[in-house]
Amino acid sequence: MSHTIAVYGATGHTGRHVTTELRRRGHHPLLLGRDLTTLHTLDDHPRHATVDDPDSLDRALHGADAVINTAGPFATTAGPLIDAARRAGIPYLDVAAEIEANLDTFTHHTDATTLIIPAMAFYGGLGDLLATTALDGDTHADTIHIAYGLTSWHPTPGTLASGTVSTQRRGGRRLRYTNGALHHHDDAPTTVTWPFPPPLGPREVLAEFTMADVVTLPTHLRAHHITTYMTTTAATDLANAGPRRDTPETFTVDVLIRTGTTQRRITATGQDIYAISAPLVVEATDRVLTGRTRVTHGVASAGTAFDAPDFLRSLHTHLTIHHHKPISGTPTAPFPASDRGTAPLTPSTRN
Ligand SMILES: NC(=O)c1ccc[n+]([C@@H]2O[C@H](COP(=O)([O-])OP(=O)(O)OC[C@H]3O[C@@H](n4cnc5c(N)ncnc54)[C@H](OP(=O)(O)O)[C@@H]3O)[C@@H](O)[C@H]2O)c1
The missing domain is CATH 3.40.50.720 (NAD(P)-binding Rossmann-like Domain)
Known part of the structure; x- marks a missing residue:
């Protein structure tokens, strides 16, 4: 219609x-x-x-x-x-x-x-649809991690202007969603290696690179901690960028949700965060x-x-979605910030 x-x-x-x-x-x-x-x-x-x-x-x-x-x-x-x-x-x-x-x-x-x-x-909407789909009707989690694996990020003037306004509004401080609420903080950024699935593979990311998902997800999902991450190369591009956007990036959005010792995971890949x-x-x-x-x-x-899984399916010409089988067990690697001690357990299984 x-x-x-x-x-x-x-x-x-x-x-x-x-x-x-x-x-x-x-x-x-x-x-x-x-x-x-x-x-x-x-x-x-x-x-x-x-x-x-x-x-x-x-x-x-x-x-x-x-x-x-x-x-x-x-x-x-x-x-x-x-x-x-x-x-x-x-x-x-x-x-x-x-x-x-x-x-x-x-x-x-x-x-x-x-x-x-x-x-x-892309920010705020896609992560919410992915997390909602991975939770499959559950509305509670201990921690939700959303790792943005961008190969680069050449921002538009609008993005740069929005970043400036937001930074001013929070007095130059950083944001963290922990213990079920948003908090300002001044901790120095930390980096970790995020195990993105192939073809991107493990990449260094900035932890607590806090994006709009910390607003959208808590409106209907209860989680103690919601942490978003950004590939360091993309964060550096953003920080250094002038107002030019010549090359579209490819993206991998890797969502990992831990409840107790169970981890659920879903990954979306595609190209161009503005076009999508x-x-x-x-x-x-x-x-x-x-x-x-x-x-x-x-x-x-x-x-x-929306019906999140159905919505994601409808975008199949733009997004490739990988559903991973839930994993239970003991974390195997150190993990940063708000969810220390919990990491993806083993390479994922694609359905
Ligand atoms: N959530 C996400 O994933 C996502 C994805 C894409 C974009 N965005 C956001 O969307 C915004 C636009 O991005 P963009 O890539 O389109 O940037 P852009 O190419 O620089 O365009 C900015 C647009 O906003 C208009 N504008 C700015 N301030 C205005 C005002 N005070 N009154 C009326 N119009 C105004 C501009 O109008 P003029 O032409 O008149 O200057 C222009 O049309 C940014 O905040 C960006 O971060 C978010």
Whole structure:
């Protein structure tokens, strides 16, 4: 079924991927943004709207069935866009990977009568779908580890700007999800070797490279510790990057969940963390608009809103998913940070 779907931030790298994916699926994208000149190079009938002008947002959303916000920093854009979506009575989804902005969304819009799904993208969305799938109906775990095996990371200007805003909002401190809550800390980063499955294989990662998954997962899964990791090479790329993105990375997202001595594991591989965010958020929008959700209003993460295994299966042309058999036994290697003493036990078995 074809829908009219507004894309705010349509001039951006991710917005362009989202627009392309909407058209590929037969939807009618409404291209929205603050830069009408650039929008006109992309579409004959774009709509100008700025986040400091609610009337312009209301006009821009007229006739839309849903809105996808790809304009970051989301600290600036998410609130006004969600308010406008709520006034219009349409669902709102975004690709925000800004922990503080994601927290704001979950905190301030629980009373929404429409459905609001933040972080419906590579960071925040995919890890949630993977962890939910691996848990297979369980909602409790001792520790959840999400290791991001990126071969490189050449960020967009939007990513760099979002990182700057988030860092400022947390006063330059770091974040850790431990004992069931988010905490600020000033500990120096540590590195460990993460045993990614082939073809990536073991790689050095920065531990406690805290991503939006620490916001999305706890909204429906109870875990004492949630730790995310990033390949050191990708973290270094990010830290050193200028505003250029020439080469798409390949990614391996390795999710390891420990409950007692049982470890469950699921791995996703693919290419281009920005491009994959388009089918993630467009598939989510499709499901929202066709009633394939588990909730109908308020704020929900991907794992709450959708049938996670079915959602992942639907992305089979974009993602390869490896389900590993659960393993029980004694950990064999030292492990960092919040889950010392627990590591993947043996090489995984692919189903
Ligand atoms: N969760 C994830 O995995 C994931 C995946 C992809 C992207 N993202 C996030 O999505 C955001 C956009 O990424 P990108 O790759 O598209 O970056 P980008 O290519 O630099 O584009 C940024 C977009 O945001 C718009 N924008 C920025 N500030 C705005 C404001 N105050 N009002 C209106 N529009 C504004 C820009 O509009 P102009 O053209 O007018 O400047 C542009 O359309 C970033 O925060 C990025 O981290 C997250």
